[in-house]
Amino acid sequence: MDRMLAARLHVPSRTLRMEEVPRPRPAAGEVLVKVEAAGVCLSDVHLIDGTLTPALLPGDTVTLGHEVAGTVHEAGEGVTRWSPGQRVVLYAGENRDGATWTRGVDYDGGWAQYALSSADALTALPDTIPFEQGAIIPDAVSTPWGAVTGTGAVRPAEAVGVWGAGGLGVHAVQLLRAVGACPVIAVDPSPVARERALAAGADLALDPAGPGLGAQVRAATGGAGLAAAFDFAGVPAVREQALSVLAPRGRLVLVGLTDRPLSVTDSTRFSYLQQQILGHYGSDMAVALPQLLRLVQGGRLDFSASVSGVLPLAEAGRAVEMLAKKEGDPVRLILRP
Structure with missing residues (x-):
């Protein structure tokens, strides 16, 4: 079975480990995405330091990362919208059993070489927008967008x-x-x-x-x-x-x-x-992501200055430390598998 590298948080001990795990296979209605960029958020830091705890995680270990962009690697049975090679941004969460599950918190996220997504929980990333900028939109941008235009x-x-x-x-x-x-x-x-x-x-x-x-x-x-x-x-x-x-x-x-x-x-x-x-929490991804991507593509918004640094996936622990200590006052650090 193919293996991949992933940054896994053992929740009871709050220990972040780099592990080789089986590469997932997409089930019916799912898409497997080859991760090209994944954002490091303060929420990830808080999951590690114990300030936040997953509410719906069925086990005790999870791959972190809720800000993810990449290319479609494989589409599961019944998926016709997505095909290998398409550039995509993954939603930061999905609705399951009447509840909102957060990627990288309640189920495995994108601090890995590959990530699974429901076929209806991702959106196309225009060729003109770099993966690093696309990756941060599902939380760092869409959350304040929802707060500003919706809740506020x-x-x-x-x-x-x-x-x-x-x-x-x-x-x-x-x-x-x-x-x-x-x-x-x-x-x-x-x-x-x-x-x-x-x-x-x-x-x-x-x-x-x-x-x-x-x-x-x-x-x-x-x-x-x-x-x-x-x-x-x-x-x-x-x-x-x-x-x-x-x-x-x-x-x-x-x-x-x-x-x-x-x-x-x-x-x-x-x-x-x-x-x-x-x-306020999160945003309506199906609405917010297409809106924000159009605004970026149309030159109304520019988030290039928000990418403060890019580190290899293997240095996820170092990225967390930099964000926690505010080394260089980063806006967003990006992990690249």
């Missing part, structure tokens, strides 16, 4: 704040500018991240620990406050700060994941101003 329902000329200008937040800045939000205010403790946010289109970039953040937000919004605020950091202090500068009827959208409690310090003020807190 941002409208043109609305004042918006983004807390955390990392792998998802910096894309949120770019996407908010694309949909016409104004002003777009980024908040991040890292000077490098703030500069990155300005380069991505933020009108203002603030240090959350700096003096007078509230006054600066009020000045930038004509005293109105933010119509929408997005927490991409998953930090309780961020949520409290964002609520403090939210306008009446403003929305706080929680995108960053955390196991810490959610609290509202002044619930009377929150209710009086009729504000909202909305949870």
Whole structure:
């Protein structure tokens, strides 16, 4: 039986191992994809450090990687849409038994030489878009896209704040500018991240620990406050700060994941101003991926600056370490089998 290299997480011990495993064969309705690029996300780091735990994984070990692009290697029985050699981007998850399963969390992902996908859980990648950029779209771009256009329902000329200008937040800045939000205010403790946010289109970039953040937000919004605020950091202090500068009827959208409690310090003020807190997770891949790929192909969006480095698959552990320690302040690191 053919073998392949895969980066496997043993969940009980939180141990990431490079292993040779059998290369999967596509069943009826499935496609086997030769992986050309796979993104390394902070969620992968959190799976390894124990902050996140798979909810639906049937066993105790999983191949990580939910951001995957490659070429079709083999189509299973009954699959007519896909044929060997086609360039594709895999969805970051699939619906199974009435639940959403996340690739690389609840079932084997793309930190491997080959990855399986349902035939209806991938989309064509245009020839003009490099694999490295295509790979990051299913999460690093589509998640903030869903948060901005869906959960947050941002409208043109609305004042918006983004807390955390990392792998998802910096894309949120770019996407908010694309949909016409104004002003777009980024908040991040890292000077490098703030500069990155300005380069991505933020009108203002603030240090959350700096003096007078509230006054600066009020000045930038004509005293109105933010119509929408997005927490991409998953930090309780961020949520409290964002609520403090939210306008009446403003929305706080929680995108960053955390196991810490959610609290509202002044619930009377929150209710009086009729504000909202909305949870967000992922995106509708069937809608988001084609939309974003069209925008990239049409020159409306460019994510080339988001690829901070490319490492061999065998160095997955090193990539995780670099992201966890923010070495070089990466947006996205890519593994290439």
